[in-house]
Amino acid sequence: MELKSNVPSGPLEQKWDKHKAEISLINPANKRKYNILVVGTGLAGASAAASLAELGYNVTAFCFHDSPRRAHSIAAQGGINAAKNYQNDGDSVWRLFYDTIKGGDFRAREANVYRLAQVSVNIIDQCVAQGVPFAREYGGLLSNRSFGGAQVSRTFYARGQTGQQLLLGAYSALSRQIGLGNVKMYPRTEMLDLVVVDGHAKGIITRNLVSGEIQRHVGDAVVLATGGYGNVFYLSTNAVGSNVTATYRAYKRGAAFANPCYTQIHPTCIPVSGEHQSKLTLMSESLRNDGRVWVPKKKGDNRPPDQIPEDERDYYLERKYPSYGNLAPRDISSRAAKQVCDEGRGVGPGGLGVYLDFSEVIKRLGENVVRERYGNLFDMYHEITNENPYAVPMRIYPAVHYTMGGLWVDYNLMSNIPGLFVLGEANFSDHGANRLGASALMQGLADGYFVIPYTIGDYFARNKIARPSIDAPEVKQAEADTRNQIARMLSIKGKHSVDVFHRELGRVMWEYCGMARTDASLKKALAEIPEIRARFWKEVHVTGGGEELNLALERAGRVADFLEFGELLCLDALERRESCGGHFRAEFQTEDGEAKRDDDAFCHVAAWEYQGPERKPVRNVEPLDFQFVHLATRSYK
Amino acid sequence: MRVTLKIWRQKNAAATGGFATYTKDNVVAEMSFLEMLDALNRELVEKGEEPVAFESDCREGICGTCSLVVSGIPHGPGKGAATCQLYMRRFKDGDTITVEPFRARGFPILRDLIVDRSAFDRIIQAGGFISVNTGGTPDANALPIAKEQQELAMDAAACIGCGACVAACKNASAMLFVAAKVSHLSLLPQGQPERQQRVLNMVAQMDKEGFGACTNTFECEAACPKEISVRFIARLNREYMRASWGDK
Incomplete structure (x- = not known):
């Protein structure tokens, strides 16, 4: 497989302008002749669908939610980064670029x-x-705040609901285009396959989640903006519906999947409360601006926090990373939390938690100021845990939050399948091995508003290929494959619900491929996952039928994909014999327990190529050629 | 603890629905209400029965997907929380809990506890936006906005579009939902150019969807998971009058 990044030549600062000046354009009158299928309507998908329709393209958009306003982008709390330098604190495009590269x-x-x-x-x-x-x-x-991994205040925010407000902005732009008839919107519609004709992405197969109808759609290009795969771990901060199906099925049709092992564990989540848990709740990273993270110095110290004197507390982030302190990047803070818990110094039930303490800021600024800043988060915490964080420190623990890996794309955000574009969390391109806080919203909207509107036209101008007929054999074949899989799942009639297998998979993933991974643990996971998958296909009970609203069937399809994808993730983690960002291989660490990269052997993207069922995929490599920054050892000390 | 659940079951939009009763054991206080229903569904599947269809997604009170009427109250007992933020510690051993879908003419039932709220999308499509294309916008700081004004706009913009306001209203009125969006945009300078046409279009669509009128009983505010104030309905009425009869 050839992985051509198509990065324009020239100085870094001029590449994008030069590229925009050189790419081919489509005449405004001709744009309406092109049909673009946009799958997913979160920040990236909604902004892309709206912007492309404004340009005059014919857009068809799909989401599995009941409304495009509900995608999981909505749950992002903290903010969005931008190099505006409104605070006069030394920010610049270069600094945001460098922080992001280094953070990754x-x-x-x-x-x-x-x-x-x-x-x-x-x-x-x-x-x-x-x-x-x-x-x-x-x-x-406009007001700004600072966020993890940065020493400037460049984060814009709307209370603790920045993702919601940005998504509603994109949703309103999309709604306007739907109202004008420029976008045909299919809510409650799930993409189940990608159609590739003569090597180009030309359509999708969908299922109407209310009637169960399987539909064929053809277009001139397909845009996937279907989010990340964090739910392969079962428990994550993702919405319960978030899934890998669209990108994984595109992978099975030939799209390369890049760096699946780069998963982000967020340091500030509410700890697991029991077996019944269905998802984990994030406490915004912005809390680390004022909260201090600590555990007791002594092992197994189970005195209540207010009875542990100051000199018997270990503010371990401040101790280990004095210049960033509690604002150390997510991967580093998460690992540090795991370390102290592994040492037996964790707090709360099971010892899987650390304190996030606001007593000092409450003393300094008063409870009212803290309430104004974080009131809704404190209320949320109180409701879930039944503990009042104004009086007792919060207990937090890391949880899976975001996935940096995704479908491989070139500079134009096009995958190795021409005509298939991938945006937002679904692609792999911008965050490297670790994403900085408040950068996900930035990337989703950058891709949708400001990149794809330019680059998709270039593809159309260079590839004058007629749209296939809706009855083309490739389209019909993809539909038949989809129908077969549904029929097969419905016919098993085993004895367990889909959830049971998802939870088992999640346990294996978290245990053996979570915050720390080893050669042995990954091999264990690679042995156990196929076994769970085999049992799924023998013992799952998908109730109901295919031609009705059937939540069990929807979940079964998504979990079936996770059961294959989990294996790919572990394989990628096994082959990447270094530690970098969110991927921590215990064998590769410095003396003080920090991630140890191997730039000679692994300064590259690993892009996996599907080879057929139960066959090992091929690992292709795109070298990362750093011409403008010096590869440094990341230090936040 | 053990609870008895009386849950609305309905095969599809055309079918006649009714309550079915289930007993759920092994309920713990730390479970969310939806996790309790997940557990019930696992048990139903193990017995070969059809699970209860209900919707949820983010499970942290922001996406607006979950939509249950619990013991007669949209999103259940407790203030300022969506159904997914309701915890079983609010109930006690032996309680009987009824679970119904959001009921309104504008929200037809699709299955069991799932309703169709696409009417809300059509109201937004009729005018709930500021008509700017991507690109060519002025610098974000070119337009100062008073903090109080922005905060008030944000209070309205916090609406999650769940529809609890409609479900709570005896008239199935969508006024709080429409008021929130109209207020958010009309409070900001960016929303001024389309201020009058926006409110007229959105209200016309709201009426077309079959939502009722507001008779000021304020059940909507009490049920709203984001505690959006009914004062915004007064603002909506003013905006509507201004657009209908005021200076054009």
Whole structure:
């Protein structure tokens, strides 16, 4: 497989402008002749669908939710980064670029990340024009805060609901285009296969989640903006519906899956309370601006926190990383939490928790200020745990939150299948091995508003291929494959619900491929996952039929894909014999327990190529050529 | 603890529905209400029965997907929380809990506890936006907005579009939902150019979808998981009058 990044030549600062000037355009009158299928309507999908329709393309958009306003982008709390330098604190496009590259542990493509930092400033302008109510100062100008992994204040926010407000902005732009008839929207519709004709992506197969009808759609290009795969771990901060199906089925049709082992574990989540748990709740990273993380110095110290004197507490982030302190990046903070818990110094039930303590800031600024800043988060915590965080420190523990890996794309965000574009969390391109806080919203909107509208036209101009007929053999074959899989799942009639297998998979993934991975643990996972998968196909009971609203069937399809994808993730983790960012191989660490990269052997993207059922995929490599930044050892000390 | 659940079951939009009664054992206080239903569903499947269809996604109170009427109250007892944020510690051993879908003419039932709320999308499509294309927008700080004004707009913009306001209203009125969006945009300078047409279009679509009128009983505010104030309905009425009869 040839992985051509198509990065334009020239100085880093000029690549995007040069590329925009050189790419081919489509005449406005001709744009309506092109049909673009956009799958997923979160930040990336909704912004892409709206922007492409505004340009005059014919857009058909799909989401499995009942409304495009509900995608999981909505749950992002903290904020969105942009290199506006409104605070006069030394921020710049270069600094945002460098922080992102460094935060990603030098495993992302320079040119993509630089472009992301460049367009970040346009995103804020765009969102404000749409009416997004970002926080402001008394003078009426926009307010910023600092966030993990950065030493400048470049994060824009709307209370603790930034993702919601940005998504509603994109949703309103999309709604306008739906109302104008420029976008045909299919809610409650799930993509179940990708149609590839003569090597180009030309259609999708969907299932109407209300009637069960299987439908064929053809187009001139397919845009996947279907989010991440964190739910392969069963428990994560993702919405319970988030899944890998669209990207995984595209992978099975030939799209390369890049760096699946790069998963982000977020340090500040509410700890698991029991077997019944269905998802984990994130406490915004912004809390680390004012909260101090600590555990007792002594092992097994189970005194209540207020009875542990100051000198018997270990503020381990401040101790280990004095210059970033409690704002150390997510991967580093998570690992540090795991370390102290492994040492037997964790707090709360099972010893799987650390304190996030606000007593000092409450003393310094008063409870009212803290309430104003974090009131809704404190209330949420109180409701879930029945503990009052104004009086007792919060207990937090890391949880799976975001996935940096995704379908491989070039500089144009096109996968190795021409005509298949991948945006947002679904692609692999910008965050390397670890994402910084407040950068996911930035990337989703950069891809949708400011990258795809340019690059998709270039594909159309260079590839004048007629749209296939809806009855083309490839389209019919994909439909038949989809129908067969559904029929097969419904016919098993075993004895367990789908959940049971998903939970088992999640346990294996977390245990053997979670915050720390080893050669032995990964081999164990690779032995156990096929066994769970085999049992799934023998023992699952999918109730009901195919031609009705059937939640069990929807879940069965998604879990079936997770059961294959989990194996790919572990395989990638096994083959990447180094530690970098969120991928921590215990064999590869420095003396003080930090991740140890191997730039000679692994400064590359691993892009996996499907070879057929039960056959080992091929690992292809795109070297990462750092021309503008020096590969440094990441230090937050 | 053990609870008795009386749950609305309905095969599809055309079928006649009714309550079915289930006993759920091994309920613990730390479970969310939806996790309790997950556990019930696992047990039903193991027995070869059809699980109860209900919707949820983010399970942290922001996506607006979950939509249950628990013991007669949309999103259940407790203030300022969606169904997914309801925990079993609010109930006690031996309780009987009824679980119904959001009921309104504008929200037809699709199956069991799942309703069709696409009417809300059509109301937004009729005008719940500011007509700006991507690109070419002025610098974000070019337009100062008073903090109080922005905060008030944000209070309205916090709406998650769940429809509890409709389910709580005896008239199945969608006024709080529409008021929240109209207020959010009309409070901001960016929303001014389309201020009048927006409210007229959105209200016309709201009426077309079969939602009722507001008679000021404020059940909507009490049920709203984001505690959106009914004052915004007063603002909606003012906006509507201004657009209908005021200076054009």
